[in-house]
Amino acid sequence: MDQATVLIISDDPEFSRAVMDRWQGERNAPEFTLMSAGVCRDLDSDGFALAIVGGIHATLLSPVLGALNLSGKPTVLVSKNKQSVEETGPDVRVVLQQEGWLEAVVLVSAEILKLGQALARAHRAEQAGKSLKQQAALGRYMLDVRHTLNNSLTSVLGNSELLVLDPGSLSAGERSQIETIRNMAIRMHEILRRFSSIEKEMNAVEKQAENEARTKSRSAIAGS
Numbered sequence: 001m002d003q004a005t006v007l008i009i010s011d012d013p014e015f016s017r018a019v020m021d022r023w024q025g026e027r028n029a030p031e032f033t034l035m036s037a038g039v040c041r042d043l044d045s046d047g048f049a050l051a052i053v054g055g056i057h058a059t060l061l062s063p064v065l066g067a068l069n070l071s072g073k074p075t076v077l078v079s080k081n082k083q084s085v086e087e088t089g090p091d092v093r094v095v096l097q098q099e100g101w102l103e104a105v106v107l108v109s110a111e112i113l114k115l116g117q118a119l120a121r122a123h124r125a126e127q128a129g130k131s132l133k134q135q136a137a138l139g140r141y142m143l144d145v146r147h148t149l150n151n152s153l154t155s156v157l158g159n160s161e162l163l164v165l166d167p168g169s170l171s172a173g174e175r176s177q178i179e180t181i182r183n184m185a186i187r188m189h190e191i192l193r194r195f196s197s198i199e200k201e202m203n204a205v206e207k208q209a210e211n212e213a214r215t216k217s218r219s220a221i222a223g224s
Helices: 013-024 058-071 082-087 101-164 172-223
Strands: 005-009 031-035 050-053 075-079 092-096
Touching: 005 013, 013 031, 013 101, 050 058, 050 101, 058 075, 075 101, 092 101, 101 172
Parallel strands: 005 031, 005 050, 050 075, 075 092
Antiparallel strands: none
8 A cells, every 4th residue: 555645734843843753653654745834835636645734823724724625635734722613624624732632633634544545445446346347348248249250250261261272263362362361260260269268267267256155155154
C-alpha cells in the first residue's frame, strides 16, 4: 500500500513539529508536507490525502479552508475556540486545542486516512470488476461464434486445397495467393481450436473451485 501524505498548513513551526513528532511514534506514520497559510492557493489534490490546519491567524482561516474545499480532500482543523466550527465545511473535522488534542488529531486523522484507503480500494475493485465483465462478455461472444467461424474456415480451407491441387487452372501468382489464403485459414483454425481448449480448462477450474467450496462448507458445518 502506498504511504499516505498529510499536508500540514500552519504558520507556527511548533504546531507542525508537535503533530509530526507525535505521529512518528505510530506504526503507520504518513509522509508530511508543510505549507504556510499565506501560500495556500490552488492546491494539488493529488499531492496529499489529508490536510491538518492549525496555528494560523483567524483572518487567513477562511481562504485556507476555501482552497481545501476546492481540493476535495478531508481536513482536520485544530482550533483554540469553538467559533471556528461555524466557519468549516462538510469535509472538515474540528479538534479543540485543549488537553489531549494531539492524541485526538492523530486518532481522527488516522481514521480518515483508513477510510480514504478503503474507498480507494473499493473503487479499484469496482473498476477491475467492470473490466473483467467486459472481457468475459467478449470471451463468451468468441466462444459462441467459434462454430460459425470454424465452419466458414473449413469451407475456405477446402476450396483453397482443391485449387492448389489443380495446378493447371492457376498461374504462378494466383497459386501463391491461394496458398497464402490456405495457410492463414489453417492458422485461424488452430486459434479456434485453442478457444475450445481454453473453455475446457475454464470449466475444469470452475468445477474444482465449486468442489473446494462445498468441502469447506461441509467442514465448517461439521466443526460448528
